[in-house]
Amino acid sequence: MRTVNSRDRNNVDDGQSVTIRLASDGRVFLHDLTPDLLPIICQLCPNDEVLRQRLQAADHLPEKTQ
Amino acid sequence: MPTTRIQTDRRHLCVLVERAKSALASCEVCELRCGANRLRGEVGPCGLGADSYTYKRHLSLAEEVELLPAYMVYLSGCNMRCRFCIQAPQCFDPCRGELINPRALSQEITDAVKYGAKTITLIGGEPALHPHTILELAAASDRQLPIALKTNLYITPQTLDLLEPVVRIYLVDFKFGRDDCAKRIAGVDRYTHVLTRNLRIVAERGDLFIRHLLMPGHLDCCFKPVAEWVAANLPEAVFELMPGYLPAWRAVADPQMGRTCNIDELEEATSWVCSLGLHTRHGAVHAYSE
Numbered sequence: 001m002r003t004v005n006s007r008d009r010n011n012v013d014d015g016q017s018v019t020i021r022l023a024s025d026g027r028v029f030l031h032d033l034t035p036d037l038l039p040i041i042c043q044l045c046p047n048d049e050v051l052r053q054r055l056q057a058a059d060h061l062p063e064k065t066q
Numbered sequence: 067m068p069t070t071r072i073q074t075d076r077r078h079l080c081v082l083v084e085r086a087k088s089a090l091a092s093c094e095v096c097e098l099r100c101g102a103n104r105l106r107g108e109v110g111p112c113g114l115g116a117d118s119y120t121y122k123r124h125l126s127l128a129e130e131v132e133l134l135p136a137y138m139v140y141l142s143g144c145n146m147r148c149r150f151c152i153q154a155p156q157c158f159d160p161c162r163g164e165l166i167n168p169r170a171l172s173q174e175i176t177d178a179v180k181y182g183a184k185t186i187t188l189i190g191g192e193p194a195l196h197p198h199t200i201l202e203l204a205a206a207s208d209r210q211l212p213i214a215l216k217t218n219l220y221i222t223p224q225t226l227d228l229l230e231p232v233v234r235i236y237l238v239d240f241k242f243g244r245d246d247c248a249k250r251i252a253g254v255d256r257y258t259h260v261l262t263r264n265l266r267i268v269a270e271r272g273d274l275f276i277r278h279l280l281m282p283g284h285l286d287c288c289f290k291p292v293a294e295w296v297a298a299n300l301p302e303a304v305f306e307l308m309p310g311y312l313p314a315w316r317a318v319a320d321p322q323m324g325r326t327c328n329i330d331e332l333e334e335a336t337s338w339v340c341s342l343g344l345h346t347r348h349g350a351v352h353a354y355s356e
Contacts, residue, residue: 019152021312025329029310029352031152033128035135054127057134061125061182 035061079205079231086198086228090116095195096145096221097260112192113160114143118199120171121156121163125183130275130306133185133214133235137178139171141199144191146218146252148241150281150317157191166199172206179211185235189216197228204232219264220254226267236268237275243291247284251323262295269300277306280335283322289335297342305344307335310352 019031028045030037035058042051089095090104100110107115119142129136143160144151156162175186188200194217204211214235240261242248248257268274278292289307296305309332317323327335 019312021310021326023326027309027352029312030128031310031312032126035125035127038127050131053131054134057131057184058127061135 075210075231076205079201082228082231083198083201083205086201087116089224089228090198094222095197095225096192097254097256098145098220099222109160112143112145112195113158114195115160116198117161118142118166118196119161119163120166123174125178126187129185129187129214130237130304132273133187133237135183136185136187136214137175137183138187138189139175139193141166141188141190141193141196143195144218145195145220146192146254148252149320150251150311150314150323152312152314153191154315168199168202169206172203175203175211176207176209179209183212185212185214187214187216187237192218192220194219194221194225194229197225200229201232219261219268220257221264223264223267226264226271230271233272235273235275236271237277238265238268239277239279240265240292240296241279241281241288243284243288243295247288258291262299265300265303269303274300274303275306276300276303277308279308279311280327280331281311281323282325282327282331285331285335285338290338293339293342293344297344301343305339307339307344308352309335 018034018037021029023029028041030041033041033054038055038058042055045051087105093100093102093104093110096112098111102108102110104115109115120139121142122138122140124138126136126138127134140157142157142162144158147158148154151157178186193200193215200213204213211232212235213233214237215229215233216237217239218241219238242251242257245255245257248254265274265276276296278289280289293305296303309327311327313320313324313326
């Protein structure tokens with residue numbers, strides 16, 4: 001996982017990187033969310049209800065996703 | 067589904083494939099209606115010929131929760147030039163990525179469904195510029211694919227009709243509330259007429275998710291008219307307010323659009339959505355692909 005700034009975002013579109021922005025009010029903006037990234041984000045925001053739903057949606061996927 | 071029904075459907079799809087290919091001889095796939103002969107190498111503003119390319123494919127959990135997991139297929143080329151596009155300028159390249167072999171890609175997405183993908187989300191660029199390819203993907207599969215079309219919907223009713231048998235879910239980006247904003251930011255005319263007309267059409271044909279990316283400085287002119295129109299005309303549709311605008315491409319240097327939305331704008335928009343009876347389902351984390 002890596003974050004990017006506004007100057008190099010055009011280089012992240014390789015299918016391997018995800019843009020993440022942390023707002024000062026605590027919001028997290030993800031410009032994509034892969035099955036492998038989801039558990040990491042869940043640790044960042046363990047009480048987020050929608051994240052929990054996303055985790056449930058991924059439950060029936062085989063453990064190794066890539 | 068019975069085998070005979072699948073075979074009948076596939077024959078019908080093959081007819082539609084040929085019809086869609088023939089229509090490329092004078093392209094009116096989108097509302098730019100350029101008339102280019104895509105079969106003979108002429109190109110319109112989108113630059114597309116008859117071939118389709120895909121520049122990225124992966125499983126995603128960033129979509130609307132009901133559609134997850136989604137297998138995302140990014141198709142190259144777009145008919146709009148949104149100054150803030152986070153996929154730009156790469157997604158505008160009509161030949162970016164791999165040339166699509168419809169049979170091979172159809173097998174891949176069929177396998178993705180067997181693997182656990184709930185939907186196959188076609189995204190771009192603008193995926194609806196490839197109706198012939200989308201129909202070929204569906205025709206080559208041994209099952210009905212759960213295809214979701216993530217679209218700017220700046221396309222013609224004829225294209226919507228071609229795609230109707232294969233698209234189950236419409237994810238529509240309703241970006242602008244005024245035509246002058248659409249013209250200035252995305253370079254297209256008659257935007258609100260086209261979008262509202264097409265939204266009414268697709269609302270009758272499949273599950274509809276209307277998304278609006280909140281743009282800085284565009285609450286009164288774009289966000290509010292869009293949200294109000296949806297509340298008044300398609301209250302049953304799911305409305306997704308996307309607050310994670312990130313200036314990209316030409317918006318980076320734009321005095322109005324070269325910033326993220328501030329807290330006041332986010333709170334006002336969220337409160338406006340609630341007051342209209344629409345709702346957002348995001349928690350503290352906002353995840354989506356664009």
